[in-house]
Amino acid sequence: MDLAGNGVAMLLGVGSSATLHISQALMRLGIVRLRAGQRTAGARLLYTLGLLLNFTAPLWVMVANLFADTLWFTSMFATGMVALLLFSRLVLKEPVSPWQAWGAVAVVAGTGLIAAAGILGSAGTRNDFGLDLLLAISMAWVLLMP
Numbered sequence: 001m002d003l004a005g006n007g008v009a010m011l012l013g014v015g016s017s018a019t020l021h022i023s024q025a026l027m028r029l030g031i032v033r034l035r036a037g038q039r040t041a042g043a044r045l046l047y048t049l050g051l052l053l054n055f056t057a058p059l060w061v062m063v064a065n066l067f068a069d070t071l072w073f074t075s076m077f078a079t080g081m082v083a084l085l086l087f088s089r090l091v092l093k094e095p096v097s098p099w100q101a102w103g104a105v106a107v108v109a110g111t112g113l114i115a116a117a118g119i120l121g122s123a124g125t126r127n128d129f130g131l132d133l134l135l136a137i138s139m140a141w142v143l144l145m146p
Contacts, residue, residue: 034047
C-alpha cells in the first residue's frame with residue numbers, strides 16, 4: 001500500500017473539489033451581477049475566472065491518477081461543499097445556519113473516516129465491491145427517490 005501516493009491523491013481531491021465548487025459560485029455570482037444590470041468588467045471577470053477554474057477539473061483527475069487509484073481522489077469530493085460554505089460566509093458575507101455548520105462538520109468527519117480507513121486498513125480498489133451488491137443498492141436508491 002502506497003500511503004504517500006494515496007495521501008497525495010486525497011489532497012488533490014480536496015483541492016479539485018474546492019476549486020470546482022468555488023468556480024461554480026464565481027460563475028453564478030457573475031451571472032447574477034450581469035442580470036442585475038451591472039455590466040461591468042468585474043462581473044464579466046468573475047464569470048470568466050469561474051469558467052476557467054471549472055475547466056481545470058480534468059487536470060486534477062489526471063494528476064491524481066499518477067499517484068493512486070481514482071477512488072482516493074473522488075472520496076474527497078464532499079469537502080468542496082465545506083470550502084464553498086466558507087467562501088460564502090467569508091467572501092460573500094452570507095449567513096451560515098447551525099444546520100449548515102453541523103453538515104460541514106459531518107462532511108469533514110466522514111472524509112476523515114475515509115482517510116483513516118485508507119491509512120489504517122487495506123488499500124481499496126474499485127474491484128472491492130461485488131457488482132451484484134452495487135447494482136442492488138443503486139436500484140433501491142432509484143426506486144426509493146421521491
